[in-house]
Amino acid sequence: MLFDAAPAYGLDPELDAVEAELYRLDPTGHRFATVLRDTLDQLYDGQHTGRWNFSQLHKTEKTHMGTLVEINLHREFSFADGDATDYRIAGVEIDCKYSMTHGGWTLPPEVIGHLALVVTSDDTKASWRAGIVRVETEWLNLGRNRDAKATLSKAGRDRIRWLWPDHGRLAPNLFLELDVETRNRIFNARAKRGDRHGQARTNELFRSVRSRIIRRAELATVAQQDDFMKRARSTGGARTNLQPEGILVLGHQDYDPMVAAALGLPIPTKGEFVSARVISVERDSTGPIAAIEGSFWAVARDGDMVSKAPMLPRGRRREISNTRIL
Known part of the structure; x- marks a missing residue:
């Protein structure tokens, strides 16, 4: 051309x-x-x-x-x-x-x-x-x-x-990037009882797609409900449902962006989320660490034991610091 x-x-x-x-x-x-x-x-x-x-x-x-x-x-x-x-x-x-x-x-x-x-x-x-x-x-x-x-x-x-010859990138479409097996697992997730398949799909989304920004439209496509944002962050949503699996679901509010930065994750902006499985570590551990109310956490690696994720405080100031970002 x-x-x-x-x-x-x-x-x-x-x-x-x-x-x-x-x-x-x-x-x-x-x-x-x-x-x-x-x-x-x-x-x-x-x-x-x-x-x-x-x-x-x-x-x-x-x-x-x-x-x-x-x-x-x-x-x-x-x-x-x-x-x-x-x-x-x-x-x-x-x-x-x-x-x-x-x-x-x-x-x-x-x-x-x-x-x-x-x-x-x-x-x-x-x-x-x-x-x-x-x-x-x-x-x-x-x-x-x-x-x-x-x-x-x-x-x-x-x-x-x-125009803008060096900036021709769209925010990527998550579902086009996922492999077929993972995509099907997300969209085919079903609740064990009741009629909360949208919540089951949302849980599977944050379980299967970690350390990557999930956009508002992508969450809506999976939840397919009017209250799709609640499927991620409210009591009974993915944030609490995945806590026993050691998975944090972070948004743009409260201390979530600070925790994401401390853990070396992409930082969500308004309407975005990112999830990660975390594990408790010692303060002098190497790599990115987030200090959350007196304990220290890092992104878990494959093979690390599964432990309950911390619950971040909401609506009030607590000690959360970027202990180290490497």
């Missing part, structure tokens, strides 16, 4: 202005990537459907992805409305076009002469891209569909000025 074919700076002042404004609003591309991740999760609607893969969607749902991306970017960045196009960015008319495949953007006649924000993502590769291009007839494929929409020719695609 020819990245150097995009217009040089100064040749298209409107394109330069839109790019500068997008970098001002989102210097690293993190906000943009978050919108795409959240939009995929919104489309899967795992809480109500249990789906987690784009291939599980109906054809009509797949075609709705582009509309959702356009709407969610509009909301996230508070772009002004365009007249002939979707947005105005830095006062410039610009249309938003999304495609699951590179080059699949369909461009209606009214966009010709205007800028287009072209976006693509691939959940299976945890990747995304966004760029700006001036839509001109000479850069379009000659074949037109019944709606008179065109696609960019190879020369047209080469004229895209790509």
